Amino acid sequence: MLLGLMGGLCCAVSSSAQEAPASGAGASEQDLVKATQNPVANLISVPFQDNLDLGIGPFHRARNTLNIQPVIPVPLTERWLLVNRLILPLVWQPNAAADTGGTFGLGDTSATFFISPRKPGALIWGVGPALLLPTATADVLGTGKWSVGPSIVALLQPDPWTFGVLANNVWSAFGSGDRPAVNQLLLQYFINYNLPKGWYLTSAPILTANWKADSDAWVVPFGGGVGKVFKLGRQPLNGSVSAFWNAVRPDAAPDWQLRAQLSFLFPEGKPGQQAPPAPPH
Template sequence: MAGSGAFAQKEHGGAGDLAKAAQNPIADMISLPFQSNLNFAVGPHSKPQNILNIQPVIPLHLDQDWNLITRWIMPVISQPPLTITGDREAGLGDFNPSFFFSPRQPTHGVIWGIGPTFVLPTGTDKTLTQGKYSIGPSFVAVIDKGPWLFGVLINNVWSFAGKSKRPDVNQMLVQPFVNYNFAGGWYLTSSPIITANWQESGRERWTVPVGGGFGRVFKIDEQPVNMQLSAYYNVVKPTDGANWQLRAELTFLFPE
């Protein structure tokens, strides 16, 4: 999503540099990720859930000092029954656009971005949506050091409108990420998504996964792509939350 101009030029020079650009959530590069999250043992029947996140990233150059990085996440969900007598549902989830203002030069070696994130109730079934309009701040920081690229993305959203019969929303997402890059575009990665639902209490509040995987940046014909496979175990989760998650991602990269 957004880095420095000099950093962007470095990123796009070869497979290793392009891999770092693909790993940076605010790299100054257009990308189109398709991220499939297969969650195991969800709901009272312990059935699988799949969430395919289609999340294009489009940077806009505001001036010589600042970028605006736009990230649009549209989930396509296959949801198992959430009640004993319920049915599986499939369709669109809630749309989640984010906007990061990011300086084009790193600050003391740190690439960072800050801005608003929104959740819009676009779900096509009541089990696929929170039914609320939500907004909150989002922040990301990235450090590129030798073969390592690591950082964290944090946001919290609160509901301000929507269906009055649906619960209010107050939830946080923290996604630390660590990548170690090898020659030829190969890398190891860990990028767990930690969430907290502040409307709940105790173990019902937190989802805390641990795990990781691997990936590679390469070309299909002349098109650069990033492919990644990882697995995560939820050491803390709500009662009907998933035990495991298998994440597969295919990203089309469009370096300048």
Template sequence: MTGRRTGCGRLGLRLALAISIGLASSFAIAQEEREKSTDDLAKAAQNPVADMISVPFQNNFNFNVGPHKQLQNVLNIQPVIPITLNKDWNLITRWITPVIAQPALTVTGEREFGLGDINPSFFFSPKQPTHGIIWGIGPTFVFPTGTDKTLTAGKYSAGPAFVALAIEGPWVVGILVNNVWSFAGKSNRSAVNAMTLQPFVNYNFHGGWYLTSSPIITANWEAGHGDRWTVPIGGGFGRVFKIGKQPVNAQLAAYYNVAKPSGGADWQLRAQLQFLFPK
């Protein structure tokens, strides 16, 4: 009887050990799949023409703006919506709607708060990379929707936009560029001829963490040489994670302007929360 009980005990111990190993393996596989899914989402969030709906809220704190060296706050609401055109092409729509808290821009001026000029862009992008390069091209527009004269250029503008990037291992590296020219609007406002150039470099770790640098370089071709360029340098970090079942991408970065127009910000703190809706 004792030998039989000992044999049953050994069998039960082996069974419990096998179940424990199976559960541990299942947990490890599930954890690995979750990390892989999060890592893939992080790279998709860093791709401006990804086939994925996303809604970023990007808040830019611009320090020492204007004659009184005050804080300017710009919240960019930037929904990205892909539209399938056919089996080979997508149309990626990207709207930037700025909400601005503007400090006084002259000695006798006042602070203003309101909507800035809306900037929609439309990228025609192939579903498959071309020789390893993901790209998109199309028109971009600026509409004079600003609610105060200090928040708008007062002009309708349009021009070409282009984005190209490569994803290799943990790296996501690319560039986004556009140039707009005014073609209509208030006659008492200056003509618009402006370029935006945004190189971006991201290095991804496991668990959705990443390092990032994506300075927004601008050139106002209508301004004098000394007031033409805004050139920031810097970077930050971010992570993709879930709130409940909702994937989000959170990011924090800082940039110092090595070149800026008169009255422009010395440096910028950028905080972003991006809601992701993968297929």
């Protein structure tokens, strides 16, 4: 699906870039690469991230989640920036007790709001609230609870690297009385090594912990992939593909995850600057 589209786009654009005359596009791509890896950069983006989970449950089923993740930064003052990030998941969830059938629909929506300095030092950071909204169209696709908690992101970008971490923990505040309470952690570290012509190597696994679980609370993946910032006509895009193995997981969790992401980028001013407006992945 998105994985195949990504491969075709990257190959086509890579080929056309080699034929294009030198006009500063290479430098622009490198600036955009750094900006896409910075959760509070001057960059509006609309990522489409497709996650294919493999080996779920006793029948080794597959689950697919397409996350639509608009990121819109808004300058508050000359010193501070508000970065607004939504994640709207479209989920195909297989039946847990059968080898056929499943449920498709919208999952719970995540909303995160980071306050960040517009002109940070070597350490770039943001902090703010994280919300989990019970927008799921079926019980199996969501928690049925309104949940809230703190979120933080911090990163360093010593050329040609990016090292960072993003974390939040949410607790259920109210919602359906017959659904379990929510107390869950999301922790994502990201490591990128930037290569010439907009290419980069990346590792950005998402670790989760369900503190309400009786046992096997953690899902801990390891893996990585490759990506490239390129242009399709005048539209800057950021594409990447990755694979992750869940080294620690509950029995019902997937063995593997394949991730493909395509982001539409809308830089304002010069890419990579901190002045007016936005973030990673």
